[in-house]
Amino acid sequence: MTRLAAPEPKLAASxxxxxxxxxxxxxxxxxRCSYCFLPDTYFDRIQHMTPATVxxxxxxxxxAATEITVLGGEPALHPSFASIVCDTAAALLRVRTVTNGSRQFRAALPAVRHALSRVAVSLDAPSADVVDRLRGRGAFADAVATVDELRAAAVPFDLNCTVLADTVDTVPDMLAYAEASGAGRLNMHWFSPVGRxxxxxADQSVPAADWRRKVLDVVAAYRPSRQSFTxxxxxxxxFPVPGADRGVCAVRDGTNLQFLPSGAVFACGxxxxxxxxxxxxxxxGTLVRRAGDTELxxxxSPCEGCPLRPSDGGHRPICIYNRLATV
Ligand SMILES: C[S@@+](CC[C@H](N)C(=O)[O-])C[C@H]1O[C@@H](n2cnc3c(N)ncnc32)[C@H](O)[C@@H]1O
Ligand code: SF4
Ligand code: SF4
Structure with missing residues (x-):
């Protein structure tokens, strides 16, 4: 007699x-940024999440969640980007988006500006040469033009900066640039060498010792002159700094979900x-847990620190969701 597979458990947001x-x-x-954590296979298979799925x-x-972050790919290249943002905001959730500052995002801005609670514009260094080398020609100009339009439209915005070996020495300049730009926050990411x-x-990860000296110590010592900037x-x-907790793992803790257009849902990037x-x-129409050798x-447990990243010079990696925040 053939056995039927047990139905996969359906999960609620709670x-x-x-x-x-x-x-x-x-x-x-x-x-096609050189350092993007998404793989080429993600971009090769053009897929949009339907508005009904959203x-x-x-x-x-x-x-359960109070905020939805809309990203991609470049989210504004979804043909229904504006209605997705407006419909989600109408469902009383805060809508945040992450953009590379594309022309298409600027074109959509008048339609979405009142629906967006925040926008994060990706900008990795305060230099056109450096940014265009990492992200392609015109990337810096796009990001700056978008920042200018967001500021003019009074839409709250942040800057996302992925710090690479080639940009780590620009961190002090980037802090000053972000504060002067009018951003509310500078989000600084350690470069994860995955995907593209x-x-x-592959040689662009900032070593642990440099991360401490050239990033964490610099951020900890930074004193913004504008109170609204963090x-x-x-x-x-x-490292023994505020915000470090080696017990955190978003997969084990169930604190993060990333829904991909294919239907795959990850707890960690x-x-x-x-x-x-x-x-x-x-x-x-529902979330199911997958069996097998998944990220779960x-x-x-038991496991302290990130099990997916190697140690570096005796420094144990901890979850990418641990943050050192300035006040
Ligand atoms: C995948 S992008 C999607 C949104 C949009 N295309 C953009 O670039 O802003 C989301 C964020 O991840 C950052 N990012 C990309 N690759 C990364 C990596 N390897 N490590 C850390 N952050 C990365 C980007 O800079 C961006 O701020
Ligand atoms: S713009 Fe964003 S999604 Fe596109 S390749 Fe660059 S980091 Fe990846
Ligand atoms: S980065 Fe590591 S510790 Fe954090 S959620 Fe992912 S697997 Fe877990």
Missing amino acids: DFKLESIDLYITSRCNR AAIVGWASG GALHA VDCQVAFD MLLEDEALAAYRWQD ARTT
Whole structure:
């Protein structure tokens, strides 16, 4: 007699500890940044999340998450970007988006400016040469033009800066630039060498000792002259600084979900290059847990620090969601 496989358990948003969820609404992008954590296979298979799927996920998350982050790819390249943002805001959730500052984002801005609670514009260094080398020609000008339009439209915005070996010496200038730009916050990411980054920028990870000296110490010593400006920086390694907690893991803790256009749902971005490793799947209007060798199996307790990243010079890696925040 053939045995039927047991049905996969359906999960409610209340089974997690979510404040915010990430919706990768499209795999289309106008850029191919050398260090992007998404793999080429993600971009090769052009996929958009349908507005109906977005609405279903938003309905599922309402009551648990209070914020939806809309990204991609480049989110404004989704043909329904404006209506997705406006409909999600109408569902009483805060809507944040992350953009490379594309022309298409600026074109959509008049339609979405009242619906967006915040915008993060990615800008990795205060220099056109450096940014265009990492992200392609015109990337710096795009980001700056978008920042100018957001400021003029009084839309709150932040800057996202991925710090690479080639840019780590520009961190002091980047802090000053971000504060002067009118941004509310500078988000500083340690470069994760996965996806395109593993192929095209493998030598660009900032070593632990440099991360401490050239990033964490500089951020900790920075005193903004504007009170409304803060810096939010990944701790990255097990240093004794405020914000470091080696017990944190978003996969084990259930604090983060990233919904991809294919239906794969990850709890952490570190394994995004292989969708077979996603812990969950959005299927038939609900979230189900996947069996097998997923990110959940790879992060089971007891385990301190990040199990997916190697130690560096005796420094143990900790979860990328640990942040050193200035006040
Ligand atoms: C994948 S992008 C999607 C949104 C949009 N295309 C953009 O670039 O802003 C989301 C954020 O991840 C950052 N990012 C990309 N690759 C990264 C990596 N390897 N490590 C850390 N952050 C990365 C980007 O700079 C951006 O701020
Ligand atoms: S970082 Fe953003 S802009 Fe660059 S390739 Fe990745 S998704 Fe596209
Ligand atoms: S970065 Fe490491 S510790 Fe953090 S959620 Fe991912 S696997 Fe867990």
